[in-house]
Amino acid sequence: MTVGLEDPPADFTCAICEREASNRFHWSPRDYERPPVCKSCESLTGYSWTGAARRRTAPTGGTARDKRDAMRIGALADAIGQLAARQQWEVQHGIT
């Protein structure tokens, strides 16, 4: 173990896509998967109709760690918003 570097977080299940996120192949704290959202859900908002990935806009200020924290919070907020919209749609269309 290198002195001065934090240990990678333990494997966890992503709160959004429910896939297993592992730090097995991440050696830099900059690249670590950090709970509760996996790196994929953190950086992607979806896909365009051509199949190209749409990326979340990273904040312009702050440290790399701060930017990733902000993107994870944004990902969780988006997930809650999408869930709310789906529930509203189900109520409007009589699906319970």
Ligand SMILES: [Zn+2]
């Ligand atoms: Zn995920």
